Amino acid sequence: xxxxxxxxxxxxxxxxxxxxxxxxxxxxxxxxxxxxxxxxxxxxxxxxxxxxxxxxxxxxxxxxxxxxxxxxxxxxxxxxx
Amino acid sequence: xxxxxxxxxxxxxxxxxxxxxxxxxxxxxxxxxxxxxxxxxxxxxxxxxxxxxxxxxxxxxxxxxxxxxxxxxxxxxxxxxxxxxxxxxxxxxxxxxxxxxxxxxxxxxxxxxxxxxxxxxxxxxxxxxxxxxxxxxxxx
Numbered sequence: 494x495x496x497x498x499x500x501x502x503x504x505x506x507x508x509x510x511x512x513x514x515x516x517x518x519x520x521x522x523x524x525x526x527x528x529x530x531x532x533x534x535x536x537x538x539x540x541x542x543x544x545x546x547x548x549x550x551x552x553x554x555x556x557x558x559x560x561x562x563x564x565x566x567x568x569x570x571x572x573x574x
Numbered sequence: 575x576x577x578x579x580x581x582x583x584x585x586x587x588x589x590x591x592x593x594x595x596x597x598x599x600x601x602x603x604x605x606x607x608x609x610x611x612x613x614x615x616x617x618x619x620x621x622x623x624x625x626x627x628x629x630x631x632x633x634x635x636x637x638x639x640x641x642x643x644x645x646x647x648x649x650x651x652x653x654x655x656x657x658x659x660x661x662x663x664x665x666x667x668x669x670x671x672x673x674x675x676x677x678x679x680x681x682x683x684x685x686x687x688x689x690x691x692x693x694x695x696x697x698x699x700x701x702x703x704x705x706x707x708x709x710x711x712x713x714x
Contacts, residue, residue: 574630
């Protein structure tokens with residue numbers, strides 16, 4: 494009877510461990526993980542600093558002047574009027 | 575953008591300038607932005623951009639926008655096709671929506687490493703902001 498109890502406890506422990514690994518081993522919810530990936534200063538991180546002139550699929554990137562790895566990025570929102 | 579900033583900071587690799595469309599003054603604003611992106615597709619964005627500013631008081635009729643493409647030395651047939659089919663309007667509208675999401679409500683609005691400057695500014699204001707951003711980026 495004691496052996497059966499030990500085996501049951503061991504099996505439960507192993508099962509719980511496998512479930513954690515299956516979700517990536519993280520205690521974060523999917524929403525929290527998403528928030529962690531996107532955290533940062535609003536404009537710098539949201540806009541990125543290395544926009545190509547052209548990106549894949551024929552879509553245009555942001556027009557830009559200067560090195561993609563420049564330490565300072567100035568983003569100008571404007572119109573032509 | 576002020577040529578002095580280009581000479582002082584872009585050429586030495588300190589500064590990168592990125593353009594975002596924020597056409598909030600009606601259909602002609604949108605048309606000009608879409609036309610500039612059609613120029614970009616041919617590698618002529620900045621030339622066309624400068625021509626648009628130089629001719630802003632003439633208005634941005636379809637005829638004027640095509641004439642500017644010709645003046646910029648672009649393939650006008652391709653330009654006209656891209657422009658008339660509004661091929662890049664989605665790109666322009668995506669910029670506009672992103673600007674709204676970030677709280678932009680007028681032009682020009684600048685973000686320098688995340689710090690906001692609203693409205694036309696003197697070169698000195700930009701220089702100060704760029705130097706400060708550079709110091710922060712270098713950990714100072």
